[in-house]
Amino acid sequence: MGGGSSVQLVMVGLENTGKTTLLYRLKFGQYMHTQSTVGFNCEKVEVRSGKAKGVTFSIWDVGGKDNMRPLWKSYLRSADGVIFVVDSADRERLEEARIELLRLVKGQNNPGCLPTLILANKQDLPDSMSPEEVAKEMSVQELSVTQQCELLPVCAVTGEGLSDAMDATFEMIKKWKKGKGKR
Numbered sequence: 001m002g003g004g005s006s007v008q009l010v011m012v013g014l015e016n017t018g019k020t021t022l023l024y025r026l027k028f029g030q031y032m033h034t035q036s037t038v039g040f041n042c043e044k045v046e047v048r049s050g051k052a053k054g055v056t057f058s059i060w061d062v063g064g065k066d067n068m069r070p071l072w073k074s075y076l077r078s079a080d081g082v083i084f085v086v087d088s089a090d091r092e093r094l095e096e097a098r099i100e101l102l103r104l105v106k107g108q109n110n111p112g113c114l115p116t117l118i119l120a121n122k123q124d125l126p127d128s129m130s131p132e133e134v135a136k137e138m139s140v141q142e143l144s145v146t147q148q149c150e151l152l153p154v155c156a157v158t159g160e161g162l163s164d165a166m167d168a169t170f171e172m173i174k175k176w177k178k179g180k181g182k183r
């Protein structure tokens with residue numbers, strides 16, 4: 001997996017966590033105003049630096065309102081990885097987020113335990129939880145038993161942490177594809 005290759009990512013998470021803001025930040029390199037997503041957005045993002053330089057990510061950003069969550073699973077079929085976005089400042093909804101994530105990746109039909117990157121977004125907010133706290137709340141350790149799972153702090157508004165996040169995603173998928181080849 002090197003320059004010129006492409007990977008498909010499905011980005012989900014509760015509504016208002018910043019998925020579309022992240023997508024546009026990655027695509028256009030700037031903050032864009034968003035509205036709650038009905039259905040999905042898809043953008044191809046070519047990575048210009050770091051470990052994934054030259055790789056094209058096709059990112060599917062699926063709406064997070066509860067009537068859209070049953071559809072999340074159908075996007076996994078052709079995906080190489082899952083990006084699950086949480087709002088680090090919304091303590092009250094982390095439990096709901098955890099349940100949705102487990103339902104998605106642990107349930108039946110999860111095609112081969114996809115690598116899962118959890119993004120602890122909105123790190124710029126003064127009352128945001130630390131990445132360690134979010135990782136604990138989201139059961140990252142437990143998930144790591146069955147699949148590659150990492151959590152990284154980001155801020156979609158400034159773009160902070162995003163290049164590290166794309167590097168990590170790329171590394172996880174590379175490992176996962178290697179493993180599949182051996183079987």
Ligand SMILES: Nc1nc2c(ncn2[C@@H]2O[C@H](COP(=O)(O)OP(=O)(O)OP(=O)(O)O)[C@@H](O)[C@H]2O)c(=O)[nH]1
Nearest residue numbers: 015016017018019020021034036037064122155156
């Ligand atoms: N402070 C702060 N606000 C953010 C950040 N990321 C997103 N937001 C704001 O959070 C709100 C929701 O962002 P969206 O990107 O529309 O959220 P979404 O996850 O796509 O929501 P749905 O489409 O409903 O699932 C917007 O007002 C964003 O400007 C961030 O890192 N920091």
Ligand SMILES: [Mg+2]
Nearest residue numbers: 019020036037
């Ligand atoms: Mg959206």
